Amino acid sequence: MEQSIRSGQQPRRGTPAPRLSVGFILARRFTLCAFANFVDVLRLAADEGDRSRPILCEWTLLSDTMSPVASSCGVLVQPNERLGDPGKFDYIVVVGGLIDEIPNLSLEYMRYLQRAAAAKVPLVGVCTGAFILHRAGLMDGYRCCVSWFHHADFLEQFDGLKPVSDQIFIVDRNRLTCSGGASSAHLAAYLVEKHIGRAQARKSLHIMIIDDALRAEKPQPGIPLDLKTDDGLVKKALLLMQQNIDAPLSAAEIARRLGTNRRQLERRFQTSVGMAPTLAYKIMRLEYAEFLLRHTDQSVTEIATSTGFCDSSHFIRAFRERNGTTPAAYRTRL
Incomplete structure (x- = not known):
């Protein structure tokens, strides 16, 4: 050009x-x-x-x-x-x-x-x-x-x-x-x-096929789990999780990439956001699944893959535990 x-x-x-x-x-x-x-x-x-x-x-x-x-x-x-x-x-x-x-x-x-x-x-x-x-x-x-x-x-x-x-x-x-x-x-x-x-x-x-102007304070799409923390290590871990949402990293691998160990990472998460990094990661993936159900036509199987679940059955069980309903029923209510 x-x-x-x-x-x-x-x-x-x-x-x-x-x-x-x-x-x-x-x-x-x-x-x-x-x-x-x-x-x-x-x-x-x-x-x-x-x-x-x-x-x-x-x-x-x-x-x-x-x-x-x-x-x-x-x-x-x-x-x-x-x-x-x-x-x-x-x-x-x-x-x-x-x-x-x-x-x-x-x-x-x-x-x-x-x-x-x-x-x-x-x-x-x-x-x-x-x-x-x-x-x-x-x-x-x-x-x-x-x-x-x-x-x-x-x-x-x-x-x-x-x-x-x-x-x-x-x-x-x-x-x-x-x-x-x-x-x-x-x-x-x-x-x-x-x-x-x-x-x-x-x-x-x-x-440009954009519905309407968004206000400045509109959240960025795809931002990590909304956990309020000033801990730099935890913030970096959340960003790393977001960047690998379709192929989740283990807590040990996240710790290795951030130059620390798993026990230290888990302690910092517990102190900063009150949960283990694995739980924060799971919630992040399920929140992204909710977004895909609301805003795309992807099938439940496709969304399971996009959010790093090994199969649709595992995804449906995790989704029901969090939301009290299945992904298909959640979408129907929208």
Whole structure:
């Protein structure tokens, strides 16, 4: 997808200036879907239908070198404007991707973001874009949304900031951050609604086959079991469980991967959340099964496989113990 991000079509003469102007910075090996979701909401809101003319809003892909930027999947995107005056944009959006590439963002980009902050231009971090903003020293004192998948990575790499991984996006004054993926469409819709109107925001999402805009505090889909704990080891264990929900790890294997032993892991779970890690894992899998029953057409057998049960009979027994009913009856009541 090596192309200019601005639409080839121009606004009609006599039309008012766009109400929303966004500059994008793409990190090397950025997440393509997060960027595409964000920019497509702008595109569809900018004109009637889906004709893509930048009438109500405009978007620009900024660069220090004008070289194509490779996404994490290898697709190239061609910038169309060099770094200049950040003050001409309503927002600067940084789209991140692979964790290992964060230190490789050039000093020119970092200085540009710092100039934008000094000019009081709101900054947006998409996916690991929040990591980049923090590395640039621009997130101190701000709440920051990161994907539950990267929560532990953030804690390991950055001090002085508490990431939030149980919401799809966060607006904290002039810093806006989101967890990436589909949440970037909802953050973009939030901006469209604020600057252009609710009707345009809803239109964009509906054309993208998204039911409606979600509020910032909507929980991230797929986040781990909602256990309130400040224990870093337990949080990392819960994330590891979530990442292996279809092929459950033993408590001993979880402990090994986290550099501890099983007895220590069990003690920390009991002290922190009042249950053994195996029980927490089982509840997490059953909660995910409830989600699949509510939101998919998967059969009971397929859901049993998706949640790591050895067979449907074992799954049905565990589900009945927790919910007092079978998976099929649970779905029928919805």
